[in-house]
Amino acid sequence: MPTPDGLFRAAKATDSDVIFCVLTFIEVWSRSPEYVKWLATRGGVLFGGGPLNQEVGDSLTAAGVSIFNLYGSTEGGIMSTMLPAEVGRDWNYFRFPALVTPEMIPNDDNTFELVMVANEFCRPSVLNTKVGGIDAYSTSDLFKSHPTKSGYWKVYGLTDDQIMHSTGEKTNPGPLENILNQNPLVLSSVIFGRGRFQVGVIVDPKPDYRFDPTDELKLSEFRNKIWPTVEHMNEYAPQRSRLFKEALSKLSKPFTYTAKSTARRQVIISDYDEEISALYDTVEESAQTAIPPPPQWDITMTVVKFIRQIVIAVMSTDVSDDDDIFQRGCDSLQATWIRNSLLRAIRDTTQFDARKFAGNFMYSYPTIATLTTFITNLLSGNDDGGDISHARIVDEMRTMVSKYSQNFLDHCHKGHEASHSAERSGGCMVLLTGSTGALGCYLLVQLISHLDVSRVYALNRKSPNGKTLIQRQEGALLEGGFNSEILQSKKIILCEADLAADCFGLPHASYQEMQGSVTHIIHNAWSVDFNLTLKTFESNIKGLRNLIDFSLSSTLSRPARLLYTSSIGVFQNTDAHGNSVLAEKPIEPEAAIGTGYTESKWLSGGLNGAWNVNEWVPALIQSGSILGLLPDDHKPVSWISLDIAASSLVEFCMSLNLPPDHIVHLVHPHPVHRSSLASVVSSEYSVSLVSYAEWLAALEQKAVILSENVDNKQIPAEAGLPTHLRVQRLLPLFRRLAAKETSSEAMGFDSLDIAEAVALSPTLADPVLPQLGSEDVKGWLAYWRKKGLLPASFS
Structure with missing residues (x-):
């Protein structure tokens, strides 16, 4: 039985120069850097039997593989040039040779049906129509013409496969199914919707990912895992052909396949007639039909x-x-x-x-x-x-700033010098938000051990899972490698709070107590949800304003100093070039447009290797388990470990030289080349290092990062969101980073000025401050393996 690996080994053993195969073999080969590298030394790869996925072909062509598109049929023989001298970017187009007389019949959707007209050199074996009185064969194959090269065509689909909707519009399922079939969990898919308003799809999972179709939880998990690929497909589909999530039908019967290993579309759709009808009924039932719509929509x-x-x-x-x-x-x-x-x-x-x-x-x-x-x-x-246009988003941002920048309080409590002397003698009292997070744990530990801090009010949101705050804080400390006994310190007061509420949702007496004692505020908490827009983050912004009001209403002799931790994500649209650096000063809102929040924190792991599995770097490393390669970059990175970051933040907060309304950049003052870190991962996992562009092309081809070594069971809550959801949000980030080719640091990031930060932080100013090295990387990898994010080895 021919298999992708078997045919490849045979081609290599016989030193074949041109390899002829079905397109599914090429798609499998494209996932192996070793295979692609060898194919690039050959004369080319010749395929037939259907259209090759566009992204697969583009990726292989970019890697130096010549792809030859063979078109033909039993009835008409070979109807394309066999081995053209040049292919390149236009690998998916071909010309008809002179012995073929094509008649291209136009349709109303910019496609053409090929009719092969008989001539003295080439006569089809089946004749089913006439053109100008001459016998001909109507192929039922649809083509599209090259946008600039006359006489060049590419296969688009079959007229028999066209889906006619109830609106009279058509969907061509072939190209869309090709995209969906690239998902590593999908064996094949069949799109349906004839006579319906919208399309749906049935997906046959690969054997390793099949499940009981009556298990609704497993069905939901599978839908979620392949959804990023569906969204990618929707980007290419016309409006009438886009899939909604509820239109993914469960697999209740086995697919039947042709000798070419392609799904028998009409047979499968016929087998699933009842299920398809039930699916559309379910979609309809999800609407609140009992509520009558308005008689007029303009009132x-x-x-x-x-x-x-x-x-x-x-x-x-x-x-x-x-x-x-x-x-x-x-x-x-x-x-x-x-x-x-x-x-x-x-x-x-x-x-x-x-x-x-x-x-x-x-x-x-x-x-x-x-x-x-x-x-x-x-x-x-x-x-x-x-x-929503960028201009509109900027306007919304400015409007929200204006809304929460009005009517600030005047701090008028004077003459309480005792509070200053208490602060100078070791009586600082700090309000810390977000102490259960990764950085928050380090901040909490360092504040408790700080000789000048006498109390830490640790404010955190109420837990949605029923755990008490003390349980959450203990778990977070243990996760960071700390001894949870630190919570027995009399310095700590843990509080469940809602920063957006009056008095933070605390008893009035407790709020007044903090007003009369808190000298410093470190605001390190922010909701993390990457679907949500600015409007839904308003409660976070209101919470920040409440902290400002709390500071200004202090009954001490001066307002509490407020230190707010932002995100490197606010620089995602900056246009610094080459050796230029971004100054420690405010930026315009246009620079931050993109997502409500970004995972990119510009922080690396902790002392025990702990690095939040939901951030972009762990997901990037995980991609190596399915792609067999990782991106290399010889530019520097300024990643900073959590312990150093926490020390610096505490020093910023406590510094007597920090002026109000000041901005500092917290990055490592001694960057290292990213290649020195990537090489450790490469060595640990025997994975190839390639350019960022090549890695991103392979990642786009996969459409979803999902290690085949990770159990399909729902990932435990402490491991964060499932991989497919994490990467669904991260792909836009990776694309944006690729677009910033002129960045001065690796991965599309810009260098940040740190003169003020170094001046205010003895930790950052230390000339022997440890740089990131191989031991740090090994610690991260060990942590991610422990959390189930990475396998023991990439295979």
């Missing part, structure tokens, strides 16, 4: 009443028009139900094309009021379907 009061009823019915709780539904507990499934209800009402009562809402617009308009405005504007033609 705001009737629309807002309808939307309010939908939201309350789905969430089973009262929500005011200006409440952020996600802050009130709305989850992604409920958001989908609300969206479906609105889409069905719009579809049933208007002529508007509701498929413009392929994404979940609920995240961009998370209140009943903003959702009403969005819907009414869209239906009246005053909106573009939810795409």
Whole structure:
């Protein structure tokens, strides 16, 4: 039985110069850097039987592999040039040789059906039509023409496979299925939707990932794991052909395959007729159909009443028009139900094309009021379907800054010099937020051990999983490699708090006590959710304003000093070039546009190797387990370990020389070349190092980072979000980093000026401050293995 590995070994053993195979073999070979490297030394790879995935072909071509596209059929023989002299970027296009007389019949979607006309040199074995009175063979194959090269064509699909929707529009499933089939968990897929408003898909998992289809939890997990690939597919699909998450049907019957290992589309769709009907019924039932839609969509009061009823019915709780539904507990499934209800009402009562809402617009308009405005504007033609421009985002950012920058208090408590003398003699009292996080643990430990600190108020959000704050703090300390007995210190006061609430949600007496004692504030807490937009982060911004008000309302002789930890992500759109550095000063809002929050903290692991598995560097390393390669970069990195970062932050906070409204950059003053760190991973896991561009191309081809050595079971809560969700958010970051080729540091980051930081921190100013090295990397790898993120070896 021919297999990808078997054919490759045979080709190599016989020193073949041109290898002829089915496209699925090429797709498997493309995932092995060793195979690709050898193929690049050959004359080329010749394939037929269907269209090769565009990204696979582009990736191989970029790696120096020549790809020859062979088109033919039993009825017509070979109808393309066999081995053209040049292919390059246009590997997926071909010309008809002179012995073939093609007649390209145009369709209304810019595709053409090939009809092969008989001539004296080439006569099809099957004749089923005539062209100009001459016998011909209608192939039912669809083609698209090259945009600039006349006479060049590429195979697009089959006319028999075209899906005619209830709207009269068509979907060509072949190219979309090719993208979905690139997911490492997917063996094959079949898109359906004939006579329906939208398409759906049935997916046959690879044998190692199959599960009981009646297990709804496993079904949901599998959908989530392949969803990033579906989203990638949706980027290429027309609106009528985009998939919603609830349109992924369960596999309840085995697929049947042809001799070429391709799924028998019509047979499978026929086998699944009942399941497909049930799926569409389920999608319809997810809408709140019992609530009558508004008689008119241009009257705001009737629309807002309808939307309010939908939201309350789905969430089973009262929500005011200006409440952020996600802050009130709305989850992604409920958001989908609300969206479906609105889409069905719009579809049933208007002529508007509701498929413009392929994404979940609920995240961009998370209140009943903003959702009403969005819907009414869209239906009246005053909106573009939810795409938010950079200018609009900047305007929202400036508006929010203005909202929370008004009417600051005047600190008027004077004459309490005793508090100053107490502070100078070792009586500093610190309010620390986020002490259960990775950096927060280091800050807590260092503040407790600091001779000038007499008390630490550690404020943290209420736990959603029922654990007490003391349990969470103990677990966080143990995770960071600390002894949890430190919590027995009389210096610590743990408090569950809501920074956005009045008095932080604390008893008034406790709040007053802190007003009269807190001298320093280190704000190190911020919600982490990468689906949410700026509006939903407003409670965090309100919490920051409340901390400012708390400082200014201090009953001590001067306000409490507030140190706020931001993120390197605010520089994601800067345009520093070459050797230029970014100054320690405020930046414009345009620089930070991209995500509500970014994982990129510019911090590395702790003393025991602990490095949050949800951040981008661990995910990047994990990609090596499925790609067989990792990105190399000879530029420097300024990553700083958690212990050094915490020491520096405490020194910033306690410094008598730190002026108000000051910005400092916390990065390592002695960068190291990233290649010196990457080489350790390469050695530990025997994985190849390639350029960032080559690695990203391979990653895009995979569409999802999911190690085949990681159990499919739900990852434990302490391991953070599942890999597929983490990487779904990280791919846009990796793409943005690739676009910043002129950056002065590795991975697309810019160098930051640290003159002020070094002047204020003896730790950073230490000339023998340890740099990152091989032992640090080995510690990170050991930690990630312990957390189940990485296997013992990459195979």
